[in-house]
Amino acid sequence: MKFLNSLSLLGLVIAGCEAMRNISSKELVKELTIGWSLGNTLDASCVETLNYSKDQTASETCWGNVKTTQELYYKLSDLGFNTFRIPTTWSGHFGDAPDYKISDVWMKRVHEVVDYALNTGGYAILNIHHETWNYAFQKNLESAKKILVAIWKQIAAEFGDYDEHLIFEGMNEPRKVGDPAEWTGGDQEGWNFVNEMNALFVKTIRATGGNNANRHLMIPTYAASVNDGSINNFKYPNGDDKVIVSLHSYSPYNFALNNGPGAISNFYDGNEIDWVMNTINSSFISKGIPVIIGEFVAMNRDNEDDRERWQEYYIKKATALGIPCVIWDNGYFEGEGERFGIIDRKSLNVIFPKLINGLMKGLGDEKPKTTIRRTTTTTVQVQPTINNECFSTRLGYSCCNGFDVLYTDNDGQWGVENGNWCGIKSSCGNNQRQCWSERLGYPCCQYTTNAEYTDNDGRWGVENGNWCGIY
Numbered sequence: 001m002k003f004l005n006s007l008s009l010l011g012l013v014i015a016g017c018e019a020m021r022n023i024s025s026k027e028l029v030k031e032l033t034i035g036w037s038l039g040n041t042l043d044a045s046c047v048e049t050l051n052y053s054k055d056q057t058a059s060e061t062c063w064g065n066v067k068t069t070q071e072l073y074y075k076l077s078d079l080g081f082n083t084f085r086i087p088t089t090w091s092g093h094f095g096d097a098p099d100y101k102i103s104d105v106w107m108k109r110v111h112e113v114v115d116y117a118l119n120t121g122g123y124a125i126l127n128i129h130h131e132t133w134n135y136a137f138q139k140n141l142e143s144a145k146k147i148l149v150a151i152w153k154q155i156a157a158e159f160g161d162y163d164e165h166l167i168f169e170g171m172n173e174p175r176k177v178g179d180p181a182e183w184t185g186g187d188q189e190g191w192n193f194v195n196e197m198n199a200l201f202v203k204t205i206r207a208t209g210g211n212n213a214n215r216h217l218m219i220p221t222y223a224a225s226v227n228d229g230s231i232n233n234f235k236y237p238n239g240d241d242k243v244i245v246s247l248h249s250y251s252p253y254n255f256a257l258n259n260g261p262g263a264i265s266n267f268y269d270g271n272e273i274d275w276v277m278n279t280i281n282s283s284f285i286s287k288g289i290p291v292i293i294g295e296f297v298a299m300n301r302d303n304e305d306d307r308e309r310w311q312e313y314y315i316k317k318a319t320a321l322g323i324p325c326v327i328w329d330n331g332y333f334e335g336e337g338e339r340f341g342i343i344d345r346k347s348l349n350v351i352f353p354k355l356i357n358g359l360m361k362g363l364g365d366e367k368p369k370t371t372i373r374r375t376t377t378t379t380v381q382v383q384p385t386i387n388n389e390c391f392s393t394r395l396g397y398s399c400c401n402g403f404d405v406l407y408t409d410n411d412g413q414w415g416v417e418n419g420n421w422c423g424i425k426s427s428c429g430n431n432q433r434q435c436w437s438e439r440l441g442y443p444c445c446q447y448t449t450n451a452e453y454t455d456n457d458g459r460w461g462v463e464n465g466n467w468c469g470i471y
Contacts, residue, residue, distance in 0.1 A: 019163065020163045020164055020211040020214050020215075021163070021164050022214055023164065024241040024242060024290075025216050025241060025242045025243060025244045025290045026241070026288060026289075026290045028164060028216055028242075028244075028290075029244065029290045029291075029292065029322065029323075029324055030322065031082075031123070032082065032083045032123055032292070032324035033080075033082050033083070033324065033363060034080060034081055034082065034083065034315070034324070034325065034326075034327075034359055034360075034363060035081060035082075035083030035084060035085055035123075035125075035292075035294075035324060035325065035326030035327065036076050036081045036083070036084055036085070036326065036327055036329060036342075037084075037085040037086075037087060037294075037295065037326050037327065037328045037329055038068060038084070038085070038086050038087065038113070038329075039087060039328050039329050039330035039331065039340065040063045040064070040065055040330040040331055040332070041060055041061075041063070041065045041068060041087075041331070042059075042060055042068075042086060042087060042088040042089070042109075042110060042113060042129075043087035043088055043089045043129040043130050044059050044060065044061075044062050044063035044065070044089065045059065045062075045089045045091060045092060045130050046058075046059055046062035046063070046092075047091065047092040049062070050062055050092075052092045052093065056093060056103045056105040056106045056109075057105060057106065057109050059089070059092065059093075060109070064331065064332070065330075065331040065345060066345050066346050068113050068116065068345070069116070069345075070116045070119065071348060072116070072343075072345055072348065073116045073117050073119065073120050074119075074120060075343070075348045076120070076343070077120035077121070077122060079343075079350065079356055080356070080359070080360055081122065082120070082121070082122035082123065083122055083123045083124075083125070083324060083326060084117035084120075084122055084123065084124050084125070085124075085125040085127070085169075085294055085295075085326045086110070086113055086114060086117065086124055086125065086126050086127070087127055087129035087130075087172060088110055088126060088127060088128065088129055089128070089129050089130040089131065090102060090106075090128055090131065090151055091130075091131050091132060091133065093106035094150075094151065097146065098146070098150075099150065100146075100147055100150035100151060101154075102151065102154050102155075107154070107158055110126070111158060111159075114126055114159070114166065118162075118165055118166065122165070123165050123166075123167060124165065124166050124167065125167045125168075125169050125218065125292075125294070125326070126155065126159070126166065126167070126168055126169065127168070127169035127170070127171070127172050127218075128151060128152075128169075128170070128171060128172065129172040130172070131171075131172075132177075133147050134147070134148065134171060134174055134197065135174075135175070135176065135177045135178075136174050136175050136176045136177075136186070136189070136190040136193035136194055136222070137176055137179075137189065137190075137193065138189050138192070138193065140193075141193055141196065141197075144193075144197065145196070145197065145200055148170075148171075148197060148200060148201060148204070149200065149204050152168070152170070152201060152204045152205060153204060153208060155168070156168070156204070156205050156208040156212045156215075157208065160208060160209075160210045160211060160212055161210070161211060162211060163211060164214075164215075164216055166215075167215070167216045167217070167218060167244070168205060168215055168216075168217050168218070169217070169218035169219075169220075169246055169294065170197070170198060170201035170202075170217065170218065170219050170220070171194075171197060171198075171201070171219075171220055172220070172224065172294075173220065173223045173224045173225075173248065174193070174194045174197060174220060174222065174223065174224075175190060175222060175223040176189070176190045182223070183223060183225070184227075184229070185222065185223075185225065185227040185228060185229025185230045186222035186223065186229050186230055186233070187229075188233075190222050191222055191229075191230075191233035191234075194220070194221070194222045194234075195233075195234070195235040198219040198220070198235070198237075199235070199237065201217070201219065202217055202219065202237055202240065202243060205217060206240075214242060215242065216242045216243075216244060217242065217243050217244065218243075218244045218245070218246040218292060218294065219236075219237075219243060219244075219245065219246060220245075220246040220247070220248075221234040221245065221246075221247060222234070223248075224246055224247055224248040224294065224295070225247070225248065225249075226247050226248075226249050226276050226279055226280060231279060231283050232283075236284075236289055244290045244291065244292050245284055245289060245290070245291045245292075246291075246292060246294050247280065247291055247292070247293050247294065248293065248294055248295040248296065249276045249293055249295075249296055250295070250296055250297065250298070251272045251273050251276050251296075251314075252267075252270075252271075252272035252273065253272070255267055255298060255306075255310065256296070256297065256298040256299060256310070257298075257299065257338075259299065259336075259337070259338065263301075265301040265302070265303040265306060266303065266306050267298075267303075267306040267307070267309050267310040267313075270313045270314075270317070273313060273314055273317055274317065277317045277318060277321060277323075280321065280323065281321050285321050285322065285323070290322075291323050292323070292324050292325075292326065293318060293323055293324070293325040293326065294326050295326065295328045296314065296325055296326070296327060296328065297327050297328040297329070297340050297342075298310050298311070299338060299339050299340060300333065300339040300340070300341070300352070301339075304352055304354045304355065305354065307352070307354070307355050307358065308354040308355060308357060308358035309358065310358070311355055311358030311359050311361075311362060312358040312359075312361040312362040313362070314362065315358070315359055315361075315362025315363060316362045316364065318362075319362060319363055319364065327342065327359070328340055329341060329342045329343065331345060333351060342355055342356070347462065349462075349463060353446065391412040391423050392412065392414070392421075392422060392423025395423075397414075397420070397421050397422055397423055398420070398422045398423070399422055399423050399424075400415040400422040400423060400424050412424065436457060436458050436469055437457070437458065437460075437467075437468060437469020438469070440457065440469075442466075442467050442468055442469055443466075443468050443469070444468060444469050444470075445461040445463055445468040445469060445470050446463060446468075451470055457469075458470065
């Protein structure tokens with residue numbers, strides 16, 4: 001796709017300088033298609049092993065992931081993601097009472113990553129994550145309220161001019177950590193704590209004024225869980241149409257999350273997923289309350305085919321109800337822990353392409369629409385097309401007029417033109433991928449669209465350690 005040098009010709013604006021649209025969250029979530037979480041990165045916490053006073057930003061890589069880049073988010077956008085959750089731990093990065101002042105260095109780094117996400121034209125969700133001061137016990141409530149207000153006032157001020165593309169999420173999985181009720185749906189103590197903190201979060205953001213008076217906010221149930229206890233005792237605020245319920249669901253548990261006895265690698269049926277979606281529908285969607293599933297994924301058990309089927313089923317069910325989902329990617333591919341990695345953040349190679357295919361298949365007709373909003377300029381040479389028809393016409397989509405491949409599925413190669421998906425004409429017919437590099441003995445790139453090198457022959461990418469030609 002060719003981006004013009006003049007941003008004004010495309011009506012582009014730099015993130016954070018756009019007027020806030022006064023639309024409800026119910027309308028906003030219709031624009032969110034599929035999301036990706038920057039797991040185990042800005043939310044990494046190494047207060048016991050790092051000297052935070054020496055380097056505030058060292059925590060970003062202390063759990064083994066590389067430093068986040070703009071190129072990562074461009075790659076994710078090219079793959080079809082338009083929603084980016086940025087889990088962030090603030091503990092270790094703020095000072096003592098009563099101000100709880102956030103480090104300027106840390107705030108600047110968080111700001112940079114938020115802009116990385118927004119520069120794609122998509123949406124960003126910024127939260128507080130892996131905190132210890134907000135464990136949901138009554139004895140913690142008053143001190144937790146003071147910290148919550150102080151932290152969110154500072155975040156709200158930092159991003160006060162940003163428009164509706166930036167969403168604030170008050171807490172991540174607030175629960176009674178270490179208590180028997182931690183993961184069983186909670187109890188009265190835990191429910192009261194979460195409801196009071198949610199209400200205070202909304203009040204705090206609204207009081208900062210400006211765009212934050214209309215900021216779209218996410219608030220979780222107890223532990224952000226989908227079960228009878230957490231759902232039935234959740235309080236949704238009245239009179240505010242810009243609040244979204246935040247839920248997490250790694251379902252079916254034994255297939256998706258369990259790393260111990262009872263874990264399975266085959267996706268047999270979707271009964272548990274059906275129950276989750278039916279519960280969300282009856283409790284929220286049917287009542288006009290918008291929901292985002294902020295975390296979901298299935299662990300790698302060398303079962304990519306099963307995960308592709310699971311992913312497609314999960315997303316189809318959620319999409320049918322108008323629920324955007326944000327996949328959790330912690331960057332881990334091996335070992336005994338939670339292997340939730342999807343994309344290698346250093347090489348930008350997609351390690352599990354079938355998982356991405358499952359996501360996009362599940363979206364069906366809701367394939368992401370790209371909004372050109374990047375704050376950098378890129379010029380791409382595209383090969384001319386000679387066919388007059390292409391596969392996409394039978395699926396209800398137009399043919400592209402010479403655009404880059406942004407996504408590939410079993411039907412063919414897809415591009416984006418005027419904000420709508422279109423079929424690449426050169427991928428019609430038998431769908432055989434052919435490009436200039438094959439005559440030189442190199443394959444076509446299957447997923448890569450970012451050029452590592454360009455010469456007189458064309459644009460070169462790297463996949464699985466080998467050079468390939470970018471169509």
